[in-house]
Amino acid sequence: MGVKARKASKKAIKKASSQFPNSDSKTASADFLPLEGGPREIPETKPLQNSATVLYVGRIPHGFYEKEMEAYFQQFGAIKRLRIARNKKTGKSKHFGFIEFENPQVAEVVADCMHNYLLFEHLLQVHLIPPEHVHPKLWRGFNYKFNPVDYVQIERKRHNKVRTLEEHKKLVEKIIKRDTKRRKRIEAAGIDYECPEIVGSGQSAPKKIKFDED
Numbered sequence: 319m320g321v322k323a324r325k326a327s328k329k330a331i332k333k334a335s336s337q338f339p340n341s342d343s344k345t346a347s348a349d350f351l352p353l354e355g356g357p358r359e360i361p362e363t364k365p366l367q368n369s370a371t372v373l374y375v376g377r378i379p380h381g382f383y384e385k386e387m388e389a390y391f392q393q394f395g396a397i398k399r400l401r402i403a404r405n406k407k408t409g410k411s412k413h414f415g416f417i418e419f420e421n422p423q424v425a426e427v428v429a430d431c432m433h434n435y436l437l438f439e440h441l442l443q444v445h446l447i448p449p450e451h452v453h454p455k456l457w458r459g460f461n462y463k464f465n466p467v468d469y470v471q472i473e474r475k476r477h478n479k480v481r482t483l484e485e486h487k488k489l490v491e492k493i494i495k496r497d498t499k500r501r502k503r504i505e506a507a508g509i510d511y512e513c514p515e516i517v518g519s520g521q522s523a524p525k526k527i528k529f530d531e532d
Contacts, residue, residue, distance in 0.1 A: 371398070371425045372452050375432075376414045376443035378402065383411060391417060394431075395424030401460040409464040416447075416456060 378387075388400055402415035419425040425446060432444040481489065493516060501513050 368422050368426050368446070370446040370448050371419050371422050372447045372449075372456075373417045373419070373425055373429055374414070374443070374445045374447055375417060376445075377440045378411065378413045378415060378442070379438035379440040380411070380413075382438065387415070387417070391428065394419070394428050396420045399457055399460050401457065404464055407467070409466040418457070 375387075382390075384400060384402055387402070388397060391397060391400075396419065397417060398420050399418040400415070403412040404410060405412065417428075419428070429444050429446045432442055435442045435444075497513065497516060504511055504513070
């Protein structure tokens with residue numbers, strides 16, 4: 319590189335540097351002026367603390383009900399409320415429920431430990447519910463003890479009730495009508511079978527009859 323070329327390159331560099339203002343000069347651009355009061359400190363972001371205390375428990379096995387769940391989950395910490403969803407008519411479990419602990423840290427530990435835990439061939443599904451997603455009517459009637467209806471006893475009373483003469487006749491007519499239809503189906507199927515006669519169909523009245531008083 320010759321002398322002339324070096325001089326030309328120096329002139330080009332000086333010309334280019336003169337086009338940009340120096341940050342130390344008094345004529346610096348307003349865009350690069352230092353902030354008033356010195357450099358600002360960025361506040362440290364603290365991690366959000368978990369405040370959820372309610373847990374959803376899904377795939378609850380048969381036989382693992384309120385007493386069993388309370389006795390089992392008390393090993394982690396104090397339980398405030400517990401509820402299992404049940405059928406309104408039969409009272410049977412719907413296999414999911416909710417638990418509320420007094421300490422949010424305990425609830426977080428339970429969610430981590432018991433999620434996908436194998437219990438009676440069921441993998442429990444345990445999740446934390448944020449406080450803003452907890453329904454206000456979730457704990458309504460949580461301590462209600464359901465008394466299932468004994469439908470067998472109700473049907474037994476209906477079947478064994480004292481009938482009047484007209485009610486007994488209607489009952490016998492229904493039985494004979496069903497028996498006739500059954501005989502026709504058997505004959506249509508080509509089965510050679512002699513159906514036994516209905517005992518008591520020829521009686522005029524049953525043993526238990528409530529006669530109308532004149």
